[in-house]
Amino acid sequence: MSRSKFSQRHCGYCNKTTRMEMMGEMTTTPGKSWVRCTRCHHMTLVTVIDTSKADDANLDASKATPYNPEQTFRIGEAIFHSEWNDVGKVLSKVRTSSGSQAIVVSFEKEGQKTLVENLR
Ligand SMILES: [Zn+2]
Incomplete structure (x- = not known):
């Protein structure tokens, strides 16, 4: 599997779609993962269930x-x-x-x- 650590997501702090770095899945809540905005460096919790x-x-x-x-x-x-x-x-x-x-x-x-x- 060669999935990129980066993905385009909406950042609530920048209020625009930015490049977000995947920080890893939460062990306590599967399917939820921390991503960090590469612009403002704020962390956001996102749902990462693979719908593709x-x-x-x-x-x-x-x-x-x-x-x-x-x-x-x-x-x-x-x-x-x-x-x-x-x-x-x-x-x-x-x-x-x-x-x-x-x-x-x-x-x-x-x-x-x-x-x-x-x-x-
Ligand atoms: Zn941001």
Whole structure:
């Protein structure tokens, strides 16, 4: 992966779109990252969920992670459900009424499904 540390973002201090330097993802809040404006050097917290990949219409079963209830998954991750022979993309994470972790997956054939993850 060769993603640039710099990206064009709107700086609230400069009130214009400037070059922002990626300072690294917050460990406590995944998907949020600090960026620093290269003009005024103010730090801003931004959402860095990669939407460029989320628009892929066709999911590749060979590249998808096989679904396993004991595993944890990331939002946007492609997963393969062997029982249904279907691939889907993780849309969000939820907590079930029983208190366990679950993922909401949009499958190509089965549609939207909620699957248990991080099962112990
Ligand atoms: Zn700025």
